[in-house]
Amino acid sequence: MIDTVPPAFIFIVAGLLSPLIKGKWKSAYLLAVPVVGFINLISIPEGTHWVVRFLEWDLVFGRMDRLSLIFGYIFHIISFIAILYALHVKDSVQHVAGLVYAGSALGVVCAGDLFTFFIFWEMLTVASIFLIWARKTKAAQSAGFRYLMVHAAGGLCLLAGIVMYVNQTGSIEFGFIGLDGTAATYLIFLGFGLNCAWPVLHPWLTDAYPEATITGTIFLSAFTTKCAVYALARGFPGTEALIWIGAIMTGFPIFFAVIENDLRRVLAYSLINQVGFMVVGIGIGTHLGMNGAIAHAFNDILFKALLFMSMGAVMYRTGKINGTALGGLYRTMPLTCIFCMVGAASISAFPLFSGFVSKSMVMDAAGAGNMKLVWFVLLFASAGVFHHAGIKIPFFAFFGHDSGMRPKEAPLNMLLAMGITAFLCIFIGSFPGPLYSLLPYPVDYAPYTMPHVVAQTQILFFSALAFTLLLLAGIYPAEMRCVNIDADWIYRKGARLFYFIIDKLFNGVNRLSDQIFVKGLAGFAGRLSRRAPEILALGTLVPLWSATGTTGEKLQDRIAKARAALDTGSSPVGIGAALATVFLIVVFLLL
Amino acid sequence: MHEKPKDDREYLFDKPGSVKKLLGIFFTSLVILLIIEIFTKKHPHFPWEGWAEFYCVYGFVACVVLVIVAKYILRPLVMRREDYYD
Structure with a gap:
């Protein structure tokens, strides 16, 4: 107890001190933060720690159980990867923001009461906004401002809900909340939902993430939505509304992704699509569904980061990110291309890649619950995600027409970061045992059965066939320089x-x-x-x-x-x- | 920024025939996937999972529908000029 500290504090304090460290030690210092943090985390025994008495309330800074621990592990892993990827960045604001942001996410998943939870929840927004503004373009500035406004509104909604809830129950403990018909629970539900990018509440994500800095997007893709998934898993498991919300989330973004030109925005849409699977799993609420949701959050953090990193590397070398401007880069960026394809295979849930071992749990949970329509939507989304994230991203960036650009391969630190992530994606996909052993509930699930492997491979290959034929027939929608309006139209226009x-x-x-x-x-x-x-x-x-x-x-x-x-x-x-x-x-x- | 391809090196897919070869491998694996199903013992949640080549048809149809809807319905609805919001 004495030699460990709340995981959030390491990141936040180290982040705030990081501008003081200059020169060659800076890299070592930044990389040491998640390592020290991880050692600290695994030294904390399960249970409740760091209870601080404040007025008449008990604030809990360390409620460590299996649900918070697995999020703690993956947040440390992805922090290390994102820091490594951003090591060349000289702008110390981004390093501070990145570390404080990661620390806040850890604070959220370790918080045992609603007040502490809310404070860290709001810090997520404040820290992440600097990763968007650091791009220093006019588009980033205004997107960041919209991001802030939307999250401020969501935060107020959550705060109102929390105050009413605490008033009703007389306790600030953050446990199961559930929708019980009172306004308080609905407000909390909605506050979580905004950060989770529910349909219509989602455009902050697709608006702001593609405008953030190249390295900032890696942090962004990992924390905010996954903290919301954690919050839903903690507060609203088995809430039926989540099944339908999640199903819509898996479905609608793929249509937008097919016609979107900015490849990082395509990834932002597929981020919503993947979070949809997690939300469905939480809504189903069985052990299989919950395990699937959490495992998928773990995997999604890795493969989504990998895809964003490969697109970031392309953007770093060419200065371009639109599908219309790219193409044929496999020639001079072969490693980035391979890493991108590993990410694409993982998100598409190819056998032996990480998405396969977690997405199928959610699908099976829906099947076991005999939810026909939801199952069909999820299957459609599985085919669709392969279509836009699995094929479109690598194809338009690295293959397709030759853009004539011959950029250098990505810098070493980026390659290392992508390499580690790609390794993890394949490792988890091939040996899911270690991941399963970390899940909140005992896992009785075998992903690698003959019919399952065959069915999944069939669905992927025949979607690829559809892509190939549509492309050869000239029906596949050509990338166009355009913007596609989305629900953010409501507050933009x-x-x-x-x-x-x-x-x-x-x-x-x-x-x-x-x-x-x-x-x-x-x-x-x-x-x-x-x-x-x-x-x-x-x-x-x-x-x-x-x-x-x-x-x-x-x-x-x-x-x-x-x-x-x-x-x-x-x-x-x-x-x-x-x-x-x-x-x-x-x-x-x-x- | 525009480095026109000065190198005359030939890369993997510049070679004539290499794309064809790749497509050949791809189509062969499709056929294998169609056949392999006969030898798989299924234990489905839903009856339609037991239908012959259900996943092949669904995967193909889903993607065609996805593209058609996105291109002919969604795009006309939501596409605006690049400076729409400026």
Whole structure:
């Protein structure tokens, strides 16, 4: 107990100190963080640690059970890989953001109470935003801003839910929550769902991830959505709504991915598609479903990072990422090409690659639950993911038409990072035992049965056949320079409509008030107050003078004199006194 | 940025016939996959899993449907000029 610390703290403290380390030791320092963190993590016994009393609540910084530990392991592994991949980056903001982001993710999965959980959950957003802004393009800046706004809204929703929930239950412990019909649970559910990129809530992901820095995207693809998967697995296992939400998530992004030109955005769509499988597994909630979801989260972190890394390497060397601009790069980037294909095979769940041993658990869980429609959607998504992530990504980047570019192979640190990840993808796919032994529930599942291997290979090869034939027939949609609108239209264009309406409405009211009050009433009051003494004085004096026999020119002369005297404030005392008297009489009568 | 291919080296798929060879291997493996199913003992969750070549047909049809829908329905709906949001 004494020699271990909460896993999050190592990353966060080391991250904040990292700008102080300069020169050749920097790389060693950065790489040492996840290693030290990992040793720390495996030294922590299961159970509840670091309970801090705060006001009347117990904050738990270390609830270590099998569910949080497996996320802890993979977060350490991917941090090491992402740091290695980013080792050439000189911008220390990115290193700080990356480490603090990873630390926050560890904080989320180790938090035993809702308050600690929420703090780390929000830190995820704050830290990750710098990985987007660090790209320093205008597109990245505005995408980052939208990302922040959406997550701030989601965070508030979650906070409101947590406050109401704690109020109802009187406990801040983060355990099973479940939808019980109260607003509190729905708000928490929705708050988790936003980070999980549920349909319609998803565009923050496909909008911002492809705009982040090359190395930042590797961090981004690993943490935010997987923390949400963890939160759902902790709080809402077996919630039926998740089955349908997850099924839609696996389905709709593949259509967008097929017509998308930016290859990193294609990967962002397939990220949602893969998270969909996890959400379905959690929704099913059986041991097989939960194990499948968690195992798939573990594998997805690796192969999605591998795909993003290979596309990042291409982008680093060529400066381009659109399918229209790339092609034929296998010639000079053969290793990157091979690593990309390993990632593609893993995400497509080829036998012997990591996706195979986890995705099939979710499929079988759906089959065992006799969920026909969901099973069909998942099978469709399996074929579709091969289509867009498995074939399209490697084909358009490394094969296809020759772009004429002959870039150098990726830098050594990138190759190493990709190599380690590719090895893990194949290792887990070939020897799933170690991964299965880490899962929260005992695993009684054999992925490598003859019919399963044959069925999966058949479905993949015949989708490949479809791709080949469509491409040869010229039906396959050519990549185009374009943007495809998605649900973010609501706040990107919709916001403009909103702005327009608000502009017309409130500025209209403003103009109208200006006309009536500023120019009209105030002017009138101004004129009135300026002329009131004159009107009053002359109104009294003229009849008086007339009565005393002043007429004609003399009267006009007197009026002119009095007016001048009033204007300059130099009226004779008599007139002044008379005016004051008249004024008092008027006031008296009015009141 | 544009380094026009100055090297005259011939890479794997530049050779005439190598793509054909690859396609040949691919189509052969498709045939093997169709045949191998006869020798597999299935234990399906659903009855249709037991149908002959169910996965082959589904995989093929799913992808054709995916592409057709994406190209002819989704793209006309959502595609905008690159500077749409600017």
